[in-house]
Amino acid sequence: MEDYKLRVFCTVAELKSFSKASEIIHLTQPAVSAQIQVIEENYGTKLFERTTNSTSLTPAGEILYRYAKDILSLYGDAEKKICKITGVTKGSIRVGASLTIGNYLIPQIIADFMKINPRARINLKIGNTKKIVDMINTSSIDIGFVESDMKGQKFIVEKVYDDELFFVVSSQHKLSSEPSVTLETIMKEPVIVREEGSGTRLAIEQFFIKKGLSIQNLRTFLITDSVEAIKECLYAGVGGSFLSKLVVHRDVANGGLKALKIKDERILRDMSLIYRKKNISSHVVEEFHSFIKNYKYSELYTE
Numbered sequence: 001m002e003d004y005k006l007r008v009f010c011t012v013a014e015l016k017s018f019s020k021a022s023e024i025i026h027l028t029q030p031a032v033s034a035q036i037q038v039i040e041e042n043y044g045t046k047l048f049e050r051t052t053n054s055t056s057l058t059p060a061g062e063i064l065y066r067y068a069k070d071i072l073s074l075y076g077d078a079e080k081k082i083c084k085i086t087g088v089t090k091g092s093i094r095v096g097a098s099l100t101i102g103n104y105l106i107p108q109i110i111a112d113f114m115k116i117n118p119r120a121r122i123n124l125k126i127g128n129t130k131k132i133v134d135m136i137n138t139s140s141i142d143i144g145f146v147e148s149d150m151k152g153q154k155f156i157v158e159k160v161y162d163d164e165l166f167f168v169v170s171s172q173h174k175l176s177s178e179p180s181v182t183l184e185t186i187m188k189e190p191v192i193v194r195e196e197g198s199g200t201r202l203a204i205e206q207f208f209i210k211k212g213l214s215i216q217n218l219r220t221f222l223i224t225d226s227v228e229a230i231k232e233c234l235y236a237g238v239g240g241s242f243l244s245k246l247v248v249h250r251d252v253a254n255g256g257l258k259a260l261k262i263k264d265e266r267i268l269r270d271m272s273l274i275y276r277k278k279n280i281s282s283h284v285v286e287e288f289h290s291f292i293k294n295y296k297y298s299e300l301y302t303e
Helices: 004-015 018-025 029-043 059-086 099-104 106-116 129-137 199-210 227-235 245-253 283-293
Strands: 048-050 055-057 091-098 120-127 143-146 156-170 190-194 219-224 240-244 257-262 267-275
Touching: 004 018, 004 029, 004 059, 018 029, 029 059, 055 059, 059 283, 091 099, 091 106, 091 129, 091 283, 099 106, 099 120, 099 143, 099 199, 099 227, 099 245, 106 120, 106 283, 120 129, 120 283, 129 143, 129 267, 143 283, 156 199, 156 227, 156 245, 156 283, 190 199, 190 227, 199 240, 199 267, 219 227, 227 240, 227 245, 227 257, 240 245, 245 257, 267 283
Parallel strands: 091 120, 091 143, 190 219, 190 240
Antiparallel strands: 048 055, 143 267, 156 240, 156 257, 156 267
16 A cells, blocks of 8 residues: 555655665666656656756655655554554565575575465565665665674664574585684685675674784685575585585585584674664564564574
């Protein structure tokens, strides 16, 4: 029931860009412009001033933006009250998850949630941590799930799970018979690392800084945003990589990869929920939020 055009309008207003809005809400730029044009025709006035380098709200646009936020909030309040009366949890949830979580953790959580809330619909967006933060800041998703240190952000951060990173190699690798590996040994090995903006990369960078080192000291031969590409390289016997136990638990159980602990060290990182302080939450979003916070993560993948 919620007016989708108002959502599009608010996204453009907050990003101050039609092109950025189209990326976030996964519409073409002409489609975004068409949605705005319909609203402008309805009110008979321009809502945005567009130049080569900037997009800003007109005075009329400023007024509509204030009311649009209130309208969207009222839609959410009405839905929550009706759902509480009927006892039915239904509606759409927009969830964003960083790559590791999106591919290896959140699918199981969603499946478990849907077993008890079959009328819910979840729209899952997966990207690196930076992309998920951008989507939260522009209200393009209701809840984000990331695995980085989120201190100092403007949104609310709730830690839900401790993840651990290991140095992962092929079971045929010369180091695979070792129970653990030293940092000195790792520095001599060819290594694959994740791209900038990745939560995994940030965790490794922070760990190295604490040890008085830099990620630049690694013998990096490949940088990629694809976890599957990393695993395929490892299976081929090429180098090693820092990966979450969530990513490799099946590969380790099947004997294809070996997850090595770093001697006398642990690389831990927070997995956290993020959402805006003034979030407009529907009943189904609040139910999903509660479900995630109380989920038994420790029972997912035991070592």
